[in-house]
Amino acid sequence: MDNRFDNAKPNSLIKENSPYLLQHAYNPVNWLAWNDDSINLAKKEDKPIFLSIGYSSCHWCHVMAHESFEDTEVAKTMNEKFINIKVDREERPDIDDIYQRACQLVNGNGGWPLSVFLTPDLKPFYVGTYFPKDSRYGMPGFTEILNQLSQAYTHKKSDINKTTSEFVGALINTSKDILNNKTVEIDKTVLDESALNLLQMADFIHGGFGISPKFPNVSNLLFLLRYYDISSIEKFKDFVILTCEKMIFGGIHDHLGGGFSRYSTDQKWLVPHFEKMLYDNALLVILFSEMYQITKEKIFRDTVEKTLDYILRVLTNKEGIFFSAEDADSDGEEGKFYVWSKREVTSIIQSPLHQNIFCEYFNITEVGNFEGNNILNIRTSVEHLARKYGLDVKEVNNIIAVNSTKLFDIREKRIKPQKDDKTILSWNALSISAFVKGYKITGKEAYLKTALTAVDVIETKLKSKEGYLYRIYKQGKAKILAYLDDYAFYINSLLDLFEVKTDPRFVELASYYTDILIKHFWDEQENNFYYSSDLHESILTRTKVLYDLALPSGNSVSISNLIRLYHITGKNNYLEIAEKMMKGSISSALDNPFGFGWLLSSTYLYVKKPTEITIFSKDDKSDMIDEINKMYIPNGIFSILHEDNLSETLDQYNLFKNKSLIKEKPASDFAIICKDFTCSPPLTDLKKIKDILSSNSSKERIK
CATH class of the missing domain: 3.40.30.10 (Glutaredoxin)
Structure with missing residues (x-):
């Protein structure tokens, strides 16, 4: 029946x-x-x-x-x-x-x-x-x-x-x-032990952690990059490179349309759970941007651009903020939108040579690798195909690109996965940070404009009359007061924007929302933040999210926010709160580093201490800015000063005291680098600037 x-x-x-x-x-x-x-x-x-x-x-x-x-x-x-x-x-x-x-x-x-x-x-x-x-x-x-x-x-x-x-x-x-509250000294040994323990969980064959299913676990990968920065031990960087390349080459990556699925159901990153989440793609853009800064490898920059362009094309609404996700299913079947039979592919690609190259490159076979069909994934190199078919690399790349476009155009005519068209503040904040990162490594103004527009929409559409943020926005209506991760990620994105567009408004907003967190989310007894505020409805219990899940912990992100804000504003209470939070949680990270990647990155920032890089330029764009933006300086606090943004508002912040009043400024762009209350003279030689910033002991080099 x-x-x-x-x-x-x-x-x-x-x-x-x-x-x-x-x-x-x-x-x-x-x-x-x-x-x-x-x-x-x-x-x-x-x-x-x-x-x-x-x-x-x-x-x-x-x-x-x-x-x-x-x-x-x-x-x-x-x-x-x-x-x-x-x-x-x-x-x-x-x-x-x-x-x-x-x-x-x-x-x-x-x-x-x-x-x-x-x-x-x-x-x-x-x-x-x-x-x-x-x-x-x-x-x-x-x-x-x-x-x-x-x-x-x-x-x-x-x-x-x-x-x-x-x-x-x-x-x-x-x-x-969750927290064992042991007393642990916050120093580099914490990072040493955590990084070694985390690497014991690593899959050195296929990348990532564990067997299956495999999630990107971006927070942990970002920490390992920071540990490489502070230790100079290559194996930590090499493992992250391996993992990133395996994800980019795998079926978890949409090779035609850009973007990444939520996780892989297998160990090799081949068969994804096909849903695409905004937050995963934002976090991966941040990771791949840092990989490009470290390696300067084109694959990472290309993947950043392809992923951001996917977000712009599919997950951005007319107002300039971002939708949440695309479904795994279409036409009643999981993955149907994304998979191909070999017969379909060869019917679209007419040239036998093109068919052979395309199918070999993307591992397309008659048998298939997913229920009789093929998930595109890369198992061979362009260089190998060029040698095999007597072509140069440029020709092979062109064959792959032209035919990828053909398949993409055909795929666009299929029934598409359903889109979750609501806006979530925390996920949008991560996307703002992703577009800022993309702008830094590509110089594409469209990415910066996207980030700025999203902030404007949030400030006008997701803010109550009382000045509190909302979590959800759809079709002109905002609802549900924001939670910890909404505030934490948004504060982080405002500070990211401040580093490429040094407008005091971003620091003012970041400080304002941080003060809301301290007033309405802070637990005086345990020295951390509740997930919900005292303004939210009371349910059974007021919980805390202290470890990273699919998203970083709002508590861990707040620590790095507080450290950055302290160095910009000079407000001691921000640093004091960050220190209390670290002291109360770092021992748990030692016990289980896998769940505390972002906390360990925040601890790295505290242990290594930020390096302040202030660039003086005619405007927000210059060769010096472009070159420094492409450097990997995870402990950097950047700012750009020029005639249009010099103001008394900036002068009130610790970061800028006396800097805007420098006499006898060089005629060309210059930078001032400060660490541990020691500052360099104005530097115009880009090579010398890079030399100082690439040193693990920049304070000594400044002297």
């Missing part, structure tokens, strides 16, 4: 604007959004809550929806026995974090869709992720679970209450148990 619904009337989710919630607006389930009315209804009717959490590009969310939530018989049971609430995890990460912790406590892991059964006072008594409609492979069926839990809630309240009490007690302790 087919229980699919047909032309169902919309449920209350039709009033929402989250793409994920709207995907379920025509389910026969009486879905409600998370709000006081929904929760009060559960209390009034004394029904348990079924809470379903997911996001729009989640493959298994779609599977469970199709199997269960679109089934009229399953929906009937849900509607009769439960109050059913849908939550978009990307809108409400605070809710997701609480109940993910509950799932991990019980099952040892979590994920999406997250399926949680709650009492009307929001206490969990049963948790899981994906449930099939009917039991299989040892997994309980969703229908069976619904009936059993409804009966238990009605007839075994004492058992339910005991379970919820245990859950809540354990949940409250999860935030406290």
Whole structure:
């Protein structure tokens, strides 16, 4: 019997604007959004809550929806026995974090869709992720679970209450148990031990960490680059180069359209989970930009440009801010948009020579590498193909480029993956930083303009009358007060922008939002930030995210923000707070460096100490600026001064005291380099500037 619904009337989710919630607006389930009315209804009717959490590009969310939530018989049971609430995890990460912790406590892991059964006072008594409609492979069926839990809630309240009490007690302790609070001296030995421990998890054959699935883990790779910078030990840099090249050559990379999928399901980066997330692509741009600064290899610059151009083409709205993601599925199949049969490819490429070169380069075969089709991935070099076919490298590159364009044009006519068109502040902030990084290594004004426009939109559209930031924006409406990572990543992006466009406005905003964090998110007892503010609604417990997940920890990013702001503004309390945070968390990074990559990068900045590079130029563009922007100086605090931005506002900041008043300025561009309160004289010789900045002991070179 087919229980699919047909032309169902919309449920209350039709009033929402989250793409994920709207995907379920025509389910026969009486879905409600998370709000006081929904929760009060559960209390009034004394029904348990079924809470379903997911996001729009989640493959298994779609599977469970199709199997269960679109089934009229399953929906009937849900509607009769439960109050059913849908939550978009990307809108409400605070809710997701609480109940993910509950799932991990019980099952040892979590994920999406997250399926949680709650009492009307929001206490969990049963948790899981994906449930099939009917039991299989040892997994309980969703229908069976619904009936059993409804009966238990009605007839075994004492058992339910005991379970919820245990859950809540354990949940409250999860935030406290993350940090071990041992006293550790914050010095280079912390970085030495953490880097060595992290490298023990490395895959030196295929790059990345562990076996499968493989995620980019950008925070850890960025730390290893910084450790290479402070130690000069080549193997740390070489491992990051290997990992970056494997990702770029692999199937996780969209070789035709640009951008990267969220993770690889295998060890070799071949078969991705095809969804593309804005934050992954932003973080990878930051990583590849730094790889270009270190190696000057064209592949990294090209990948940065291709990825940023993908974001501009696909994930940028008309206002100039960024959408969230593209789905893994199209036309009902995961990856269908991206894969090719060899027959398709050879029918598009007419020349036999071109066919051979293109198919060899992208490893396209009759058998295929993904369910009979081919995921494009690079297994051979252009140089090898040039030798094999008696061509020069330029000709082979042209053959690959021309035919890639042909396939891309054909692919554009396919049914495209659904786009999650909401704007998330934290992900947009990472993208602003990515466009700044891209601008630094390419000099492309369009990238800088994109970053500046995004800030303008955030300041005008995602800010409340009271001066607080919102997390979500869509179709002219902003909602949900911003969380820690929204503020932390945005402050970071403002400081990044300040380094290429030295407008005091960016420091003023960064300081203003940092003060909001300190006032509304700070935990005086544990010396770190809560994930939600004291302005947010109170749920079960106020959690903290102290380790890196898919995104860096807002706490760890805040430490580097505070250090940078201290060196710009001279405000001692910023440094004092950063030091308290590091002292309270660094021992946990020693125990588990894999979860604290960004914290270790922030610690690197503190240990090595920033080098201040102030360039005096006619405007924001010059050969000197261009050359310094392409250098790898991860502890650099940059600024550019010229007649148009010299002001009393800048002079009030520690970084600029006396610098703008320098007499007898050289006629050409010059730089002043400062470290540990020691500054160089004005330097006009670019070679000498590079020599000082490339030294690990720049203070000695300044003298």
